Amino acid sequence: MSDHPSSTPGLHVDEHTIQEMHHHIRRYLIVGVALAIGTGLTVWASLINFGSREINIVVALIIASGKAFLVAGFFMHLISEKKMIYAVLAFTAFFFTGLLFLTLWSMAHDSIIQIRV
Amino acid sequence: MEIPYAVKPRPDTGLYNAKVGIWLFLASEVMLFGALFCSYILMRVNAPEGTWPHHWLNIWLGMTNTIVLILSSVTVVLGWASLKMGKFGHYKFYQGITILCALIFLGIKSFEYRDKFIHYQVNLKDGRIADGHLIKAETTTNVVALEGRWIDTNKMEELYNPPLEHSETPPIIIPRSDIKTMENYGPWHHTYTAIYFCMTGLHGLHVLIGAIVIFAIWGPLAKVWEQDPERYINRVEVSGLFWHFVDLVWIFLFPVLYLL
Numbered sequence: 323m324s325d326h327p328s329s330t331p332g333l334h335v336d337e338h339t340i341q342e343m344h345h346h347i348r349r350y351l352i353v354g355v356a357l358a359i360g361t362g363l364t365v366w367a368s369l370i371n372f373g374s375r376e377i378n379i380v381v382a383l384i385i386a387s388g389k390a391f392l393v394a395g396f397f398m399h400l401i402s403e404k405k406m407i408y409a410v411l412a413f414t415a416f417f418f419t420g421l422l423f424l425t426l427w428s429m430a431h432d433s434i435i436q437i438r439v
Numbered sequence: 440m441e442i443p444y445a446v447k448p449r450p451d452t453g454l455y456n457a458k459v460g461i462w463l464f465l466a467s468e469v470m471l472f473g474a475l476f477c478s479y480i481l482m483r484v485n486a487p488e489g490t491w492p493h494h495w496l497n498i499w500l501g502m503t504n505t506i507v508l509i510l511s512s513v514t515v516v517l518g519w520a521s522l523k524m525g526k527f528g529h530y531k532f533y534q535g536i537t538i539l540c541a542l543i544f545l546g547i548k549s550f551e552y553r554d555k556f557i558h559y560q561v562n563l564k565d566g567r568i569a570d571g572h573l574i575k576a577e578t579t580t581n582v583v584a585l586e587g588r589w590i591d592t593n594k595m596e597e598l599y600n601p602p603l604e605h606s607e608t609p610p611i612i613i614p615r616s617d618i619k620t621m622e623n624y625g626p627w628h629h630t631y632t633a634i635y636f637c638m639t640g641l642h643g644l645h646v647l648i649g650a651i652v653i654f655a656i657w658g659p660l661a662k663v664w665e666q667d668p669e670r671y672i673n674r675v676e677v678s679g680l681f682w683h684f685v686d687l688v689w690i691f692l693f694p695v696l697y698l699l
Contacts, residue, residue, distance in 0.1 A: 330525045330527065330664070330665075330668050332666075332667060332668050332669065333525055333668035333669065333672075335523075335524055335525040339523060339524065340524050343520045343523050343524050346516075346520050347517060347520050350513055350516045350517060350520070351513065353513075354509060354510070354512070354513035357509045357512075358506055358509055361502060361505045361506060361509065361693075362502075364693070364694050364698065365498060365502050365698065368498075368694065368698035368699065375699070378699065379699050382694040382695075382698055382699055383691075383694070385694075386690050386691050386693075386694050389690045390687050390690050390691065393512060393683055393686055393687050393690065394683075394687060397512050397513075397515075397516050397679075397683045397686075398680055398683045398684075404452060404453045404454050405452075406452045406453075406454055406459065407454070407458075407462050410459075410462050410463060410466055411462075411466065413466070414466040414469050414470070417470060418469055418470065418473045421470070421473050421474065421477055422473075422477065424477075425477040425480055425481060428481070429481065429484055429485070
């Protein structure tokens with residue numbers, strides 16, 4: 323097991339890269355702890371009666387969205403990604419929103435999508 | 440002829456081929472799981488009042504699996520960062536933990552699935568309903584033994600909202616001749632179990648495939664590190680992106696199926 327940074331031919335590792343990675347590692351560990359706390363928070367919030375189940379659902383989805391932001395933003399590096407990736411995700415967001423909209427629309431009573439019997 | 444931008448990023452986009460490929464694939468995955476989440480919303484909203492189950496799943500097992508997946512996501516990025524610093528041994532250690540986490544996740548999920556397949560709702564000819572786990576040792580050709588409870592037919596909501604705490608009760612012994620129907624909590628039992636098995640099954644398949652890919656890069660394909668380290672780092676990054684997406688899906692599946 324060799325762990326000398328300069329021992330791999332064909333890979334250029336300079337001091338700047340090492341410092342940058344150490345910075346990344348600290349961030350990953352903080353995000354990991356935040357995600358674990360968020361998980362505990364989700365369970366705790368689900369066991370509390372906020373007055374209506376709808377509020378419980380909203381609270382759980384807000385916490386889940388926060389956790390998803392941490393994973394996508396930091397682990398998947400989306401907070402500092404290239405424009406082309408953002409473009410792909412913008413299209414995805416557009417179609418995903420459309421899918422959700424269609425779902426909600428289909429549940430409306432006067433919807434033309436709803437099958438009448 | 441060498442394929443351009445297979446390792447080095449294209450100057451105008453700043454991306455190598457596989458990274459564009461994995462993001463396009465993940466975009467399609469968002470739509471796949473998005474469609475299933477929409478199905479869940481439709482089923483749940485349209486379920487008759489009081490018939491959507493709560494606490495049918497063990498919250499603590501679900502929470503453990505969530506923590507396991509989060510830990511695996513952390514070890515994936517730590518492994519990638521180790522490779523960027525040229526520390527192959529550290530990478531091997533972190534990705535080894537990732538693979539172990541994947542196996543733990545699948546093991547817990549298998550245990551949960553088994554729990555549902557031995558959980559039965561028994562409808563008796565006299566209208567009574569018994570609900571509980573089959574006791575194989577005491578079940579014979581003449582009687583069915585359950586570890587569970589009787590459901591008050593005037594309080595059917597108890598079937599869909601079982602208490603969180605289990606109290607010790609003696610086994611329920613039912614003569615087979617008294618049974619009208621008997622069904623386990625498989626996908627066929629309820630729309631909830633149908634969507635539960637569908638979504639977690641598809642997610643579990645992703646965990647399995649992700650673990651196989653990570654293992655392949657970690658083990659049999661590790662020699663690429665010596666030949667072309669940048670290509671190897673790219674492979675680890677791409678497989679890591681897929682793994683984080685799997686974690687991301689579970690972050691929503693856990694509250695939706697276990698808690699709400």
